Amino acid sequence: MSRKISKVKQGLLLLCCLVAATGCKQAPPAQMETGYEVMTVAPADRMILSTYSATIRGRQDIDIYPQVSGTLTKVCVTEGQRVKNGQTLFIIDQVPYEAALQTAVANVKSAEAALATAQLTYESKEELHKENVVSAFDLSTAKNSLLSAKAQLAQAKAQEVNARNNLSYTVVKSPSDGVIAMLPYRVGALVGPSIPQALTTVSDNSDMYVYFSLTENELLSLINQYKNMDEALKNMPEVELKLIDGSVYGEKGRVESISGVINRQTGTVGVRAVFPNASGILHSGASGSVLVPNSYKGVIVIPQEATVAMQDKISVYKVVDGKATSTLITVAAINDGREYIVLDGLKVGDEIVSQGAGLLREGTQVK
Incomplete structure (x- = not known):
């Protein structure tokens, strides 16, 4: 009986081995393959088109400061007004400067009279000295008085010129064509050369300067493309300006100058482009983006x-x-x-x- 059981166990063991062997002979699963474009x-x-952040400035932004002190008696312009070169902007109280000029003119006349007297005295002493009536000392004294009178006249004339200039400075005029900025001072304000804020700013915005920066690598790429800086400025294509509202300005500009010094802190070089502004859309102090086209063939x-x-x-x-x-x-x-x-x-x-x-x-x- 025990022999029969042993044979059964051997048969079962053999069957398990066959099943295991059959499973071991099954082919491995196929590997997944991935395609690539x-x-x-x-x-x-x-x-x-390369985009660079930019700031917009007028061709000239001139801060207007008075050259003399006094009270503003008249403001002849308003904010945003377009003015011409030489146009009157402000008038400062002229009364003290007119009085100073009159005093200076009177001093000149007095000095002229003193000079005439000294001239007559010298000529008289010179004739008397020839006749040995007066000594050489008296003649020298008269000559020195004449020289002193001439110097006093020259000084009086210089004071007159200074007084006339000061009077003219009471009328503050525009140094160029442009647009008036804000007017922080009104009639009655006391102003002078040392005031903390300018009377106004005249911005010449007939053409606008747009400033942006290139990295050192971009600068080298530009030079390599055009061989040198001068050729780059001559042959660079026109650039466009994207305004802060996302619109593109209707006029194209040109790159006018590239700084020859790289900023050590930022590693960039400054670039200036100029855009026409006949329509007056662009304003000094605004910001935008410059679009620079780069052509490769x-x-x-x-x-x-x-x-x-x-x-x-x-x-x-x-x-x-x-x-x-x-x-x-x-x-x-x-x-x-x-x-x-x-x-x-x-x-x-x-x-x-x-x-x-x-x-x-x-x-x-x-x-």
Whole structure:
């Protein structure tokens, strides 16, 4: 009986081994394969608009300060008024300066009379000295009195000129064509050269200066593109101005100057563009954005999503023999946020992974 049970157990064991062996011989599950979008590199032309924050200033923003002290007796302009060069803006109390001028004129006349007397005295002493009636000392004294009278007359005339100038300074005139800013002082206010705030500001806004900055890399790219700074200023395309409300200003401007010094704190260089402002839409002190077009012809352009950035290095995955091969590239400093212009690392005809490059690893099979 025990022998029969033992044979049954052996049979069951053998059956289990066969089942296990059959399961071990089953084929492994198929691996999942992922497809990637690829592109073949080809030359293309691109016009890329680079945007830079900008501030707008008038060609001249002149703060008007009085050159003499006194009470404002008349304000001849209003805020926002357009004025001409030499137009009267303010009048300061003229009474004390008119009195000072009259005193100066009287002093000149007195000095002229004193000079005439000294001249007659000297001539008389000179004749008497020839006849040995007066001594050489008396003649020298008369001559010195004549010289002193001449000096006093010159001093009196200088005081007269100064008095006339001070009187003319009581009429404050515009030094250029422009638009009047705010008027912080009114009739009756005491003003002078040391007042904390200007009487007003005259802004010449017939043309407007728009200031923005380029990074050091963008500056070098610009110089490399046009060979030197002078050629860059001559041949740079016209720029546009986007206003604070998002609209684009109707007139185009041109880059007029680029600073020759890089700011150590910001690492940028200042650029000035000039825009015509015949319509008067632009105002000094406003802000906006400058749109600078950059034209590239026959260049290699790839989507930015085809790249992998690691610190300051940018790479793509070329497809070589069906496998992903990481390749470092050099791109232009200027881009539109969607595409890169490749300067080095790729050539026409290369095949690269155009999407999902960040998920790839070196040697990944690309289907």
